[in-house]
């Protein structure tokens with residue numbers, strides 16, 4: 001069999017600021033960095049937790065990065081909290097808002113754009129006081145904040161363990177099984193089905209579908225022997 005990894009699973013992070021956002025769920029675009037030419041990106045719910053990050057976007061990405069996390073070490077995720085906008089567009093949006101209300105406090109000025117707790121954390125990371133007036137923010141600081149909103153880095157150190165995983169990645173090698181009958185080439189008379197085979201799918205019922213379909217095929221084959 002191949003090596004086994006937990007899949008469709010939350011990821012751990014040692015970024016301490018994440019603890020301040022425990023329980024907050026946002027809509028976000030998350031892209032994994034450091035995987036060479038492969039683009040691993042998903043846009044969906046992102047949940048901050050005491051151990052790291054979870055939510056549909058993380059579970060979906062996890063299946064594509066757990067091998068790297070386990071074999072090669074931590075990775076960086078870049079999170080856009082306004083997935084439809086570039087950093088430049090967010091900068092312009094902030095400028096427009098702040099020109100209209102120059103005496104508004106920074107924390108309040110982000111209401112409606114970002115979750116209040118997320119806004120506080122981002123401002124702190126940008127070295128800005130939530131209670132400062134927007135009129136006092138420099139162009140450089142505005143650019144930095146826009147960059148954080150569209151590419152917030154999160155260092156993930158590994159997947160949570162199998163107890164928290166929805167699926168096992170890896171299993172009986174598919175090249176050792178007849179794809180038509182699911183009979184083992186190595187041990188004739190032995191049939192495989194479901195998650196024990198090196199097959200896994202994204203969220204959305206694909207793992208159930210594989211378990212049921214392969215069980216139907218393997219069971220049918222055994223019944224005819």
Ligand SMILES: Cc1cc2nc3c(=O)[nH]c(=O)nc-3n(C[C@H](O)[C@H](O)[C@H](O)COP(=O)(O)OP(=O)(O)OC[C@H]3O[C@@H](n4cnc5c(N)ncnc54)[C@H](O)[C@@H]3O)c2cc1C
Pocket residue numbers: 165166167193194195196204205206207208209211
């Ligand atoms: C929390 C959670 C949520 C999930 N949600 C989804 C979802 O929404 N959609 C989706 O597609 N997939 C989902 N999955 C994945 C899906 O449940 C599995 O991929 C699927 O059930 C695998 O089916 P299986 O028959 O191969 O294995 P299993 O369902 O694990 O069945 C294996 C069975 O074998 C039994 N067994 C183990 N060892 C022995 C032994 N030595 N002797 C006898 N019996 C034994 C076990 O008790 C178990 O009943 C989820 C998984 C988890 C954990």
